[in-house]
Amino acid sequence: MASSSSSSYASDSQNCTHWKYHVFLSFRGDDTRKTFTSHLFEGLKHRGIFTFQDDKRLEKGDSIPEELLKAIEESQVALVIFSKNYATSRWCLNELVKIMECKEVKKQIVMPVFYDVDPSDVRHQTGSFAEAFSKHKSRYKDDVDGMQMVQGWRTALSAAADLSGTNVPGRIESECIRELVDAVSSKLCKTSSSSSEYTVGIDTHLKEVKSLLEMESGDVRILGIWGMGGVGKTTLARAVFDTLSPRFQYASFLENVKETNINEIQNKLLSELLREDKKHVDNKTEGKRLMAKRLRFMKVLIVLDDINHCDHLEYLAGDLCWFGSGSRIIATTRNREILGMNNVVHQVTTLLEPDAIQLFNHYAFKGLFSPDEHMKKLALEAVSHAKGLPLALKLWGIWLNNKDKTLWREAVDMIRRESSEDVVNNLKISFEGLQDKEKTIFLDIACFFRGMRKDKTIEILKSYDLDAHIRLHGIIEKSLVSISEYETLQMHDLIQDMGRYVVKEQKGSRSRVWNVEDFEDVMMDSMGQGKWK
Template identity: 65%
Template sequence: MASSSSLASDSQYCPRWKYDVFLSFRGKDTRKTFTSHLYEGLKNRGIFTFLDDKRLENGDSISGELLKAIEESQVSLIVFSRNYATSRWCLNELVKIMECKEEENGQTVIPIFYDVDPSHVRYQSDSFAEAFAKHESRYKDDVEGMQKVQGWRTALTAAANLKGYDIRDGIESEKIQQIIDHISSKFCKSARFLSYLQDVVGIHAHLEELKSLLQTEINDVRIVGIWGIGGIGKTTIAKAIFDILSHQFKAACFLGNVKENAKKNQLHSLQNTLLSELFRKKDDYVNNEYDGKCMIQSRLSSMKVLIVLDDIDHGDHLEYLAGDVGWFGNGSRVIVTTRNRHLIEKDAAIYEVTTLPDDEAMQLFNQHAFKKEVPDECFKKFSLEVVNYAKGLPLALKLQKFHPVKFVWL
């Protein structure tokens, strides 16, 4: 399926990031309250967040592991609280965060003002003035120490001037949700997931076609089918669009290999898996498919969800897992992959996956056979023979193996 440079803009591909979010906070102020709730919310949304539970905030220096985590995080959330500036650890952490922001391709920094006026942070007044009086007293005879204090002040002012969130106004849980939604929709949560797409031949064109059918900007409910023969890449395409779009929904579930799993388990087991994923709590919600059908309808009717049912081959699969658009809240999308077009003709817009054109077929084969896009000159004839034999079917091209010493196809 050709690797495409334009895919980078869709996936916001940024391989340098190990973490989506780094959380900076004063432990004794917010660890057991606001920060813990924020961290759980980010984690439940699938946003990979660094939270240091072993910080010794009374010390001067922070660990190398922490410095590395800051450098490898795309977004830093700084929770400013009344005692934040009393911690030299927190202030050194802040300086590092602001340094990373200023670097080329730097991180995004978002301040959160928890029980503190932004102007107190900006101008180091009120509790921040008290903290700095102690710092300056400690370092009054130390030139390097006083320079460090001035660096802390500069970092605080710069951070407080950034656009952020004032938690003092409004309901705390709603503010946390706003922050999570902002992080989820705007930043590179998908980079870790989508780096694999850079080498998926032809994926960009598939994604563009699917986006035009899904039209996620419209607030209706839609079912979209991905149809094609076995081995053509339906699951790869469905997983890619799921990873790209899932952050736009309240909850999401990729239910893989439905046909095989339905043979091994009763349908209500798949319903329990679906509900567990969407509610983010594993449980046996129902004991039979009829109760499951009712629960999916009643519990999801007000939720904006993204569901992928991968590889269905029976009418019951769709009927009991996602039977009607009325089951789901406004803005929801259901994506179904199948080899049997008649299963989805009635209810779904259909995207037909076709075989690869010759140039993309050659590229895919070369990637798997030679680990490069262009083979040595002596192997080009053999490559053409194999590509013609596979007739553009991705799975067939991937499974071919070439032994260059014996000059035979295995």
């Protein structure tokens, strides 16, 4: 799974990119600016919904400034707050006409709110709307163009009132605002750093993760997303977050958790969920207590991206009772062990060949030229070496895209010989997370034991490490080695390349030799004598 326009998730995301604002608020300033509209604006802002509100509008005359028309065009949703004096403002009515045009032409979502009026008064221009239109008709009775404008206002009002909307009279305003914010959030395109990426093979994973989360259940759940480095765990987690966050009042996506101090992460999480931009706690123990106290009645969606230590779950999601009913916590990791035995885990695997080819070709042949058959053949060689790892497919595709086509043969040969520094460094993160004795066993497998039966390998390893079977289990849990259905040790080609690269780069001595070509060099190196296998 990787970060395709062929997937429904990516298509939906890419269709959202032309909106500048999430919401445009249309309202009669004298009626609601200091009351309902201001509270609604704050509710939208706190949910992270980017809202255009013209605070300096004078609503005088017929003409609407160009920047306001542009703001309407660039908003995905228009919230129209109908109040008793809405129709007295020619400004508001012209604004509404523009909004209804954008609904038809730009597929803008229009959501009417009937603040202190009946929808039928808006639809048929009765009640206070009849009084307003009587004055408009009198004003333009001798003006043909003016009367056409008045008729356009009537048409826009009738069309808007026919849409599904929210009736406020007789209800608690805070409840109405909360429902409105939820409704708007559920309709928004969720754009993010990942949603603009080219993704392949994500829909199947997304469907399975949503199934595992059982969103209709009211209990609190933790889900782990597990896989090797560069396989697309973060891309999947972001897709899940973008898809499901509208169903939660409070949501937070915490990136690169392993790179940040736990107390700092706690403060960031509390600030985002409580919507209070301040330092909440001074240490991680205090953070646990405050999270349990402040979040226990809140339905939250939290993504902890790239955790690598059991402390991350203990201090960020240590107990399900910290969170309100229906909450969901998602953690991505390369290390299966730290997710614990009681949590549900979804494994992200490498791409199947058709998806791998699609992803690689997108980057390798992007925009610059039409590939000939020779280049397509070279592309297949690179794809074959990547063995479905999205990170390698993307990085190598971009790298080749910047090469003159006459250099592709040499470039692909270089990939096959040396992989890529960026790919190797990414995979080395998992290696560096091993204990010293686990590193020794991993390097032995990378150099000698790949494809050997598990029991035979353990028998050999026990000659120098009696706990080899336990250490092998730890390596498997960190997504560096897997066991086939035939009980043989398996390892991704690029992980093996990384392991052998580590051996070649060892300072002072070369500890392992696995091919004849290197044997003579090591024998000639006095520093390596007696220290290699």
